[in-house]
Amino acid sequence: MAAFVEALLDRFHERTPIRAGSLIVTVFGDAVVPRGGVLSLTSLHEIMRAFRISDTLVRTALSRLVSDGWFERWKVGRNSYYQLTSQGRGAFAQATQRIYADPPQDWRGGFDLVLLENAQDRQTAKAKLSEAGYGALGPDLFIAAAAATGGEGAFLRLAATPADLPTARRLVERAWPLEEIESRYTRFTNIYSGTLKALQSGAPFTDLDALLVRILLIHDYRRAVLKDPLLPPPLLPEPWAGTAARALCGTIYKTLLPAAERWIDAHAQNDEGALPEADGGFRQRFAAFPAIADAGLLG
Template sequence: MPQPLSRIVSQLKSEPSRTGSLIVTVFGDAVVPRGGTVWLGTLLEFFAGLDIDGGVVRTAMSRLTAEGWFERTKSGRNSFYRLTRRGEQTFAAATRHIYDSPPSEWNGSFELLLIGSADDREQARTALRDAGFGSPLPGVFVAPSRIAVPDAAEGAIRLQASAGSDMARRLVAESWALERTAEAYRKFSASFAPLRFTMDRGEALSDSQAFTARILLIHHYRRIVLRDPQLPVELLPKDWPGRQARALCGEIYRLLLPGSERWLDDHATNEEGPLPPAGAALTGRFAGDAEPL
């Protein structure tokens, strides 16, 4: 295993168990584009390559299924998993957030939501955060206009407000913890830039290593970008590290895609046999992103 990939795997093992989160990454990144159903044995084979015990994987799958993310079917002694309808809807939104290019322009206005009840605020907080809203004050949520308001906040008072660039940047600084997100992007780039350098030098990865690297790449990137409101460029600090991290992620992803897809061709199955090939949407991921400097 190339040293940069070995270091990334070692870093994963040094963290608290994230098996459930890794399963979510495998489904969203690799299984959904190939029909959405996979044999448990395929997952066990992947996790065995990370030295994660099969019992830990089975426990994580049972927990995610009990929480309503997956549904299980059986054929003989074999178990197969696919997303529930709720899981499909959540994954569809996350897929757009991870792989589609973020907005580049701002129209000069914000969407303001006012929620008076503390209970209502608490119930809507996670959905609003995931949709890209920040909060400068208790009960006040803000996002650049054109962001869809989630159903959880349908009872909020809605206002449109315009702001000049200086005032807008102050509002952004008070509404989102951007420096924490920026630091996470810097750490991501520092961890994965050596892997790109290794591949640029022509050091080949096996198909298994390519799939492992692809899943860990998206696993780390997903954890940052889904917390990133992806504000228009005009509202972000200068030298925003998210741009470089996204370009780096897209470049590595494209390099890993052929080998990782071959691994899926050879090892991933569902009830009917090998997983069907992915559609054109897979190769369109990270399309249009600039190359990292």
Template sequence: MASDRPMVSAENPATRALEALIDRLHARGRLRVWSLVITIFGDAIVPRGGRVSLSALQDIMARLRIEPGALRTAMSRLASDHWVTRERQGRNSFFRLDEHGRHAFDLATRRIYASGPPAWTGRWTVALAPPGVDEKTVSELTALGFLRINGAVHLRPETADAADAGDALSGMLVVHGESAEHPEAFRALWPSEQIGDAYRAFVDAYRPLADALQGGRRMTPLDAMTARTLLIHDWRRIVLRDPGLPLALLPEAWPGEAAREIARDIDRLLHEPSENWLDAAGLKAATAGRERFASV
């Protein structure tokens, strides 16, 4: 359940834009708080050692109008599902990412922060699954960039940075090839309109915040961290449903790159104040690693 909407300064369009985004979050219906926590871990906590206090998470959730009880329930679920482990230090609680969770983040990170569509090598991989393949395997193949053409056939255009799919393809008939007639027909094999609409909605929702920040409006460190969380959460929700096709196989006038540009610009402008908040919240200094929205 959300708490009451706070008073908003009418003088700062960046703050108004953030409130509209929080309204949008709650308008979707019942919140999956655990999913928001996963976003925070992957985006902000993992690069800083993977450990965060419950109080720091509570501060972000309170700004998102999410009650402490909902957060505690989410953390219990994540611990039960082996995403996080809980540690006590005196009267304080801390959560650390489990190794199971770290593996899942490593796979998703490349897609979330990519600078653009991957380069196609011209090769294809076709995997024929045996009868009764479980949905967990199907989900893993989707995360690896495969499209499920029907119940048994999975197809992936190979790219230079494609993740190794050997384990997921175990027990399947796998065919590799370099040629295909009319590869543009590939566009008809996946739900591009649904994902395209999601990208267009993302642009419409985040353009006011982008305009405000590009116009020089500033946000408090907590507001910047909150806006960053929403930005990456909404971006992640789309990108991880998008198979991440090479540019040559995308529909014309594909809105994904306009959405990526807005995500990149907002993330860049929020980076310093949000990192200042993480410093003040007592997280470890960020380690050298991936560049955000840069080539991976």
């Protein structure tokens, strides 16, 4: 195993407790769903052992994920197979758009204001607004860039146009914890900048190494980007740490993708045999970022 891969795994295992279930969801969402969505337990064990996660911990995590409605499982002979339920696929589909697609760039100068009223479950309503990209200006008042979608429910919705850009940025600073979001991106960049340097210097790696780093990369990037409202650039500080983090993630991902897919082709199995080819949208992930070799960055 390559030294830069060992370093990432060491760092991953410094976190306690190890959230095997969350990593399994990343494996499926990133690598399995685009290729039919079904994976054998044998194949999953092979991947998770490479992450230094025991079969016992994997089985415990899967049992919990099935009980919580995230996965379904079935057996064919002595073999077990898993796939995300419609609930799990829906949740990761929302995350997929935020992780892999280019964030919005346009802003027409306005905001959506949402006043929460007559909601039976206020905590659930607030959580849904947050997931839709809204920030809080008060206990019941939420704001989003005008292009935001979501926020349907027991709400009073208004359109607002700030007097000028500095006023708009002050609203943004009040509604969202930008410093905390930036710190997440900075941590991500600090971790994976060493990976980029290793790849640029031509460090050798196996197909399995590529798959492991690809999954860890998305697992960690997801932790940052899903907390980000993905505001348009005019509303963000300059420079914005999320821009560098996204470029880093996209470049590493595109560089590792061919080797990682080779490992899946050769080793991953579903209930009918080898996994099918990835769906059409898969190749559009991080479309704006070239692989290192394609960008002429190899030393």
